[in-house]
Amino acid sequence: MDDSYEIGHRLIVVVPDKTAEAMREAQAASEASDESFAAKIAKSVFSFYTEPFAITLGKQAIELIKTIMDALDKGADLTTLSYSESKSLKLEFPPGHPRENVVYAQHPANPLVYYTASSFHRQAFEHKFAEVITLLSSLGANEIKVEHVSGWDQDFSASLGISAPTQDSASAGVGKKGAEKSSVLFEAKLTGHDSPSIPENLTWYPHESLWQAVATARVNNGLKNFNLSLTYSDDYGLNASFKATVKGTGLDLGGKFEEHQATVWKITGTFGPASIQGVADV
Known part of the structure; x- marks a missing residue:
């Protein structure tokens, strides 16, 4: 090495x-x-x-x-x-990778994970979204609603495969296209619980002070509702300039390059065991 x-x-x-x-x-x-x-x-x-x-x-x-x-x-x-070297360092790549000629970009918060440069922004954001939902579920959330504020919207959320695990998702317009798009991107009703915990090995959590504040308030003080943001503002140098630099060199970005968009999604909801009506709705 x-x-x-x-x-x-x-x-x-x-x-x-x-x-x-x-x-x-x-x-x-x-x-x-x-x-x-x-x-x-x-x-x-x-x-x-x-x-x-x-x-x-x-x-x-x-x-x-x-x-x-x-x-x-x-x-x-x-x-x-x-x-x-990639094996000895125990680097993680997408299934079927690594491949020759392909450029890989390092996960923003995990130095052992690499995505293809083309799908970097989508996969990084998808991972961040999945982690915050996992965190809120472990903290005992019984209702979670994600709304678009700026940046990527329903078209993008549909490409992530985001869909609400409730019958209300269709009426909420989750991942759907239409003449009038709802701002709601994801909505879920869960069983919830009063035994909050913070999952181990979270990647983004150590860098998100608001997530930490919500988790601490829930675990130590029995917080009953939450209002936080899922933000993705840094392009990490994978932008139009980077794309232009690599173009024509013979190197492969791993597919069609997905452009970065500074994005804010608002996440709100409540904690604790769901009501009987709420459980019936799941």
């Missing part, structure tokens, strides 16, 4: 082990003309591959290295990581 690698690089490209070694050897080479540098890349690559597939694998490795070097020359802040 490259000793210079630290958990915390925002953008990575995972490549075969031997290609990673050749890549680093080529980067460490002294400055020279393009022709001699290309020759050094080829020499480095072929030294790591043996027959009978040395020529084929070597050529593939050279093309991949040139692609990455091109992206770096254009200003892309990428770190090359080998397959072995």
Whole structure:
């Protein structure tokens, strides 16, 4: 493993082990003309591959290295990581990944989780939404309502697969398109309880002071209702400028790039055991 690698690089490209070694050897080479540098890349690559597939694998490795070097020359802040390194660091990728040529972006609050650059914003926001719902449920919420304030709205919530687990969801317009869209994105009625707890291993919670205040008030003082925000304002450098930098280099963002939108969703509801009527509505 490259000793210079630290958990915390925002953008990575995972490549075969031997290609990673050749890549680093080529980067460490002294400055020279393009022709001699290309020759050094080829020499480095072929030294790591043996027959009978040395020529084929070597050529593939050279093309991949040139692609990455091109992206770096254009200003892309990428770190090359080998397959072995990604496994030893126990990095988590989407199912079926990592793949060659694909750029991955690090989760904003978990340095071991990486999403494809194309779906980064959707997956990060979806994870944040899921975590706050999990937190409120563990705290004993019997009613939860999520309303759009700004940014991503019903079209986006529909792409997340958000739907309310109640019969009221249809009338609330959850994830539906229409001439007049309701501001309600999610609405649920739960059994609720009076034994509040804070789940372990939460990712976003340590960075959300309002979530912490609500949880503390519920656990220590029996809070009966809540009103908090789900915010997503930072683009973490994955924006139009980043997309333009990578475009044309041969690197893959992992699909159609989903643009960032500064978003605020309001979450309100109540805690405690649901009423008999409330349970019947579930």
